[in-house]
Amino acid sequence: MSSINTTIDQINAASAGMVVFLSVINFVPGLIGVVFNLIVFTRPILRQEPCSLYFFASTCLDLYVILIVIPVRIVSNGYNLDWANYNIIICKLEFYGFHVPRSISCWIVLMACIDRYLHSSINIRFRRFSSLKTARIAIGIITILMPLLYIHMVIFFTIYNGRDPYGNVIPICNGQKGFYQAFMILWHMFMYSICPTFLTLLFGCLTVRNIHQGRQVVPVVVGENNRSARRTNSQLLRILTIQVIIIVIATLPYSLVRFYISITGNIVKDGVQIAKENLVLQTFNSTTYFAHSSGFYLYTLLGSVFRKEVVKIITRHFPHFHRRRNQVSIANQNN
Template identity: 25%
Template sequence: MLSSNETTIEVLHHATIQFNRYLSIIIYLFGTVGNILNVIILSQKKFRSNSCAFIFLISSIASLIAILSGLTNRMIAGWTVDLTFTINWLCQLRAMVLFTSRTIVLWLITLATIDRWLLSCFNVRRQQMRTLKTAQQCTIIIIIFSILLNAPIIYCYEANLLETPVQCYGKTAACRIYTDIMYGCGSILIPSLVMTSFSIMIILNIRKTRRRIGIFNISTNHVRRQRQTKKRDRRLLIMLLVQVTFIVVLTFPQAIQKLYATITLDFNSSSKSILQIAIEDLIFNFVVLLTYLANGLPFYIYTLSGGNVFRNACWQLIRAFGQTITCQNN
């Protein structure tokens, strides 16, 4: 008869497997479809000249890559052998692509937040700084930075490891410390803090702008000249702020888990009980899935918070697709 600890360990192990097996499939399907629709919609002519929409477009592509490179093997691992756990070059390639694409996504959303902050500024010069060309240049810089930041993964990661959260992981203590801190801070904590800071500054700028307009109207008693942001820009701002909230909520737990793993690094696992290891394994897998959820939600966030601007573009796409099918059938 199993002891209470053994039963708990079995339950935790079973829960971990079920998370990876079924929750991965749900996130994979909805995330893949959502990001593909994002790419198609944001590629439309009406969005091409908008710097924030361009950033959302590239971010959606990076999110799609993150989901495909990360969740595919997790779903497979729930049913059969995961080759990235046993073949070195596959392990390194997957880790490099996955972490680089995640880093790109988070820093691009940070860039979008800065873009919206510039738009919200009362200073005209700052508003003029946000151009499509600037967004494109910054995007290239972010991609290069993300690749360089994650480049050591090619050396650090190795397959067939034991006593690690997954078999494809950092092979030495130095590697694990670097990759955990690099990802936890460079890819999650820092961009999340920057996003949050600029989001607060955007809200403050909007309030200041309204206050100035109100004072101007009262003092002059003239016809109101309230300078409003274009409808599309307002909706993009709302979409961005909602997405920032979800990103921070869904990615911060993994940053904390990474830092915890670094602080409690113990390769012999002699000081940890089997129950503690099982709990940490469950938490590790759960917070990892939360980050994939952050990659899969943008389309649904944009649809719900983007107002008629994004929803109309979505319906136009659906109608065009329906007309194409109808024409082919006829």
């Protein structure tokens, strides 16, 4: 028995350590990246682009996830301290407030892809919908609609007795047992991961088709502005595609593990099995935050326009870095 307890303690310690480790990785670089995103997307060269407005709105929600959700999860999952398990109001509001903004962020990314589809259309009436006015309306609709679609969480989330990773019976904040718990897991999986991902990939393919059609209809090369517009369009599409892949990789495994644990909830499990399932669940839960913390590094890696704006910001606010960079460049030329 003592060896079993030791094994359970080791697994749970690994689970807590994994939560803290992955959360810190998401928090520190993620916060730096989100701040840079907010600055870059308000730069004059990008401020007038509707696609940039979508990215800016999504980044604001990512900031909420990094500053609010991740620290709370570090405390609750890493150190097993969660007020939501003891207060029904906190229980309902915490889970509702943590699920909704993350879904809104993913759907706004979808809107950015739809904007690229409209912008690249050969139909002038479609192209007119690619505007800042349309972007503001779309963001407003999603911001209102998504909380309404998740309002069932406020109604059906409750506190009941369940088993912690050590096998002890404790109060747990979760969806009501039975049908609703399975429904909630599937609902969030489709609304947060599958649906926006599928639609983004669909509109991404349609955008590629529009670009090819445009090249066939319009004679090649109409000047530098045309080449620049095509290059920007291609970069934004590439960024969106990679971001969608990251969202899928980061979010889908967690939903699948939650669904498995839910449908096997009535099966009797020993303490070691419960601890193992908790380790897997908490690990995948922590990886979901990469969907919200990796944007800046993705944009910098894949977008030359974005990268140039980042360099301008750094050289303006950190002139010492700029001088040192020039000195290194001159030294390399002399050698």
